[in-house]
Amino acid sequence: MPNDGxxxxxxxxxxxxxxxxxxxxxxxxxxxxxxxxLACSLLAPVRLVGVVGSDYPAEGFELLxxxxxxLAGLQVVEGGRTFRWAGRYAGxxxxxxxxxxxxxxxxxxxxxxxxxHEATPYVFLANIQPSLQRQVxxxxxxxxxxxxxxxxxxxxTMPEQVGDMVGRVDIAxxxxxxxxxxxxxxxxxxxAEKTLDLGARCVVVKKGEHGxxxxxxxxxxxxxPFPTTRLVDTTGAGDxxxxxxxxxxxxxxxLSTENLIRAAGIGAVLASITVExxxxxxxxxxxxxxxxxxxxxxxxxxxxxxxx
Amino acid sequence: MPNDGxxxxxxxxxxxxxxxxxxxxxxxxxxxxxxxxLACSLLAPVRLVGVVGSDYPAEGFELLxxxxxxLAGLQVVEGGRTFRWAGRYAGxxxxxxxxxxxxxxxxxxxxxxxxxHEATPYVFLANIQPSLQRQVxxxxxxxxxxxxxxxxxxxxTMPEQVGDMVGRVDIAxxxxxxxxxxxxxxxxxxxAEKTLDLGARCVVVKKGEHGxxxxxxxxxxxxxPFPTTRLVDTTGAGDxxxxxxxxxxxxxxxLSTENLIRAAGIGAVLASITVExxxxxxxxxxxxxxxxxxxxxxxxxxxxxxxx
Numbered sequence: 012m013p014n015d016g017x018x019x020x021x022x023x024x025x026x027x028x029x030x031x032x033x034x035x036x037x038x039x040x041x042x043x044x045x046x047x048x049l050a051c052s053l054l055a056p057v058r059l060v061g062v063v064g065s066d067y068p069a070e071g072f073e074l075l076x077x078x079x080x081x082l083a084g085l086q087v088v089e090g091g092r093t094f095r096w097a098g099r100y101a102g103x104x105x106x107x108x109x110x111x112x113x114x115x116x117x118x119x120x121x122x123x124x125x126x127x128h129e130a131t132p133y134v135f136l137a138n139i140q141p142s143l144q145r146q147v148x149x150x151x152x153x154x155x156x157x158x159x160x161x162x163x164x165x166x167x168t169m170p171e172q173v174g175d176m177v178g179r180v181d182i183a184x185x186x187x188x189x190x191x192x193x194x195x196x197x198x199x200x201x202x203a204e205k206t207l208d209l210g211a212r213c214v215v216v217k218k219g220e221h222g223x224x225x226x227x228x229x230x231x232x233x234x235x236p237f238p239t240t241r242l243v244d245t246t247g248a249g250d251x252x253x254x255x256x257x258x259x260x261x262x263x264x265x266l267s268t269e270n271l272i273r274a275a276g277i278g279a280v281l282a283s284i285t286v287e288x289x290x291x292x293x294x295x296x297x298x299x300x301x302x303x304x305x306x307x308x309x310x311x312x313x314x315x316x317x318x319x
Numbered sequence: 320m321p322n323d324g325x326x327x328x329x330x331x332x333x334x335x336x337x338x339x340x341x342x343x344x345x346x347x348x349x350x351x352x353x354x355x356x357l358a359c360s361l362l363a364p365v366r367l368v369g370v371v372g373s374d375y376p377a378e379g380f381e382l383l384x385x386x387x388x389x390l391a392g393l394q395v396v397e398g399g400r401t402f403r404w405a406g407r408y409a410g411x412x413x414x415x416x417x418x419x420x421x422x423x424x425x426x427x428x429x430x431x432x433x434x435x436h437e438a439t440p441y442v443f444l445a446n447i448q449p450s451l452q453r454q455v456x457x458x459x460x461x462x463x464x465x466x467x468x469x470x471x472x473x474x475x476t477m478p479e480q481v482g483d484m485v486g487r488v489d490i491a492x493x494x495x496x497x498x499x500x501x502x503x504x505x506x507x508x509x510x511a512e513k514t515l516d517l518g519a520r521c522v523v524v525k526k527g528e529h530g531x532x533x534x535x536x537x538x539x540x541x542x543x544p545f546p547t548t549r550l551v552d553t554t555g556a557g558d559x560x561x562x563x564x565x566x567x568x569x570x571x572x573x574l575s576t577e578n579l580i581r582a583a584g585i586g587a588v589l590a591s592i593t594v595e596x597x598x599x600x601x602x603x604x605x606x607x608x609x610x611x612x613x614x615x616x617x618x619x620x621x622x623x624x625x626x627x
């Protein structure tokens with residue numbers, strides 16, 4: 012396979028029941044691979060790997076296909092039910108309270124890459140069990156760049172496997188609480204540096220309303236949040252960030268530290284679009300032009316003028 | 320009085336008993352006016368207004384005088400005891416648990432500006448009761464720039480007076496929880512914008528390890544934290560930030576929005592020095608050169624490269 016700038020994204024494909032102060036939605040399109048793929052597809056060709064049941068709605072397939080997302084790796088289990096998650100947000104939309112999780116077809120998910128997918132140059136292992144992330148990674152042949160996300164569930168139940176995955180990828184994403192939990196280090200920058208010591212080339216700590224911290228051997232860089240105040244639903248913001256980040260890297264082919272910062276900035280502004288709508292609704296209407304405009308605003312928001 | 324770039328600082332002068340995971344100190348020099356004055360004095364002449372008892376140690380006077388801080392406004396109550404605060408920090412140094420507060424001479428403090436102090440061009444009302452902040456403000460004659468800080472104690476007990484003070488000054492400082500509490504708005508940027516609506520020209524939200532948010536009519540600006548990992552004691556970090564910010568404004572005389580950002584950056588790097596020592600120990604040894612070097616690093620840490 013040529014280095015065609017494609018991105019392989021493996022993760023959950025879900026139907027989410029969302030309750031927020033600004034609106035509710037039953038069985039909305041969701042899942043880490045869906046948010047990440049929608050974001051990434053604005054920037055680079057996407058190959059999605061996941062599983063759904065035969066109840067997955069036609070609108071889901073249509074939305075993904077409308078963004079030219081390759082669904083050859085999306086298994087459909089006949090007679091099975093799609094993974095469902097229900098969550099509720101309080102006023103600050105900081106963290107969802109999980110009301111229910113029904114793994115359904117996701118419980119027996121064993122990711123298999125279809126022929127031709129193994130050599131995809133960019134690989135994003137979204138939030139699924141670390142052993143499944145590893146299973147996907149082992150099916151790939153020399154990807155140019157790999158990235159993984161994690162979540163507190165796996166840190167609670169299998170911290171060693173999470174640490175192992177962090178050491179196998181180029182870019183490890185986590186949120187601030189997860190970085191602290193993984194390293195048992197309360198100070199965030201120190202926690203990120205200890206995560207880097209596990210083997211990743213770059214650690215990105217997502218901090219929600221506080222932006223993101225990108226740590227490489229060259230040092231720390233802070234990204235402000237995009238200053239939206241139209242906050243509706245933070246579901247999928249981290250997955251969107253990840254999809255945007257790897258999408259920018261695939262689009263540009265530039266893996267320099269400076270371009271990692273740009274990529275994280277693109278992820279941040281895409282996430283700011285996601286949170287302005289319920290579920291994927293705002294993200295589904297995002298355009299590359301809007302993303303680039305927001306990136307420019309982000310740069311201004313973070314600009315510190317030199318002393319005179 | 321000429322516009323001589325002096326800064327009037329009113330606030331608490333205290334003896335702090337500190338317990339941190341990295342060391343303890345009984346009766347250490349502390350208080351909002353002391354941290355702010357030490358920081359500010361690196362940049363501009365300071366006139367301190369406060370009160371101590373006759374037990375205030377000689378080393379306190381010496382330290383303040385060594386920085387050329389004008390102590391004409393520091394009342395010494397013969398036979399009185401200096402304000403004392405005892406606090407304990409847990410591992411993340413995020414917020415102190417107050418163990419005891421003995422107001423002592425501070426309980427009857429009625430700030431009076433000595434002759435010549437009324438026309439000081441820059442005025443910082445550090446964390447004291449809002450009615451005392453107002454009492455000082457009413458004794459001044461046409462200051463060029465006024466700034467106030469607050470704390471959750473006054474928001475809990477007299478929120479209207481806090482809101483009133485915010486409307487009387489040019490720059491209102493608070494931390495993130497305080498901005499949310501004052502405006503009853505969970506979203507931080509919206510909370511800062513609502514605080515701006517109360518009448519201040521600029522609202523600075525101090526976010527500790529997440530940096531600071533500066534909001535003016537021109538929009539939002541985010542400052543990253545200076546990436547120190549030598550965190551020892553966060554006491555006085557906010558007061559240091561404030562002293563550095565107004566010190567930079569007084570030193571440069573430039574009140575443009577762009578220079579407000581520089582000033583906040585100077586405050587942020589001075590705060591990063593304070594947290595590296597127990598009490599005022601690190602701040603007491605800071606140099607202007609070190610501050611300027613850290614400012615340069617801060618600018619790099621927040622830099623978002625333009626898209627190509």
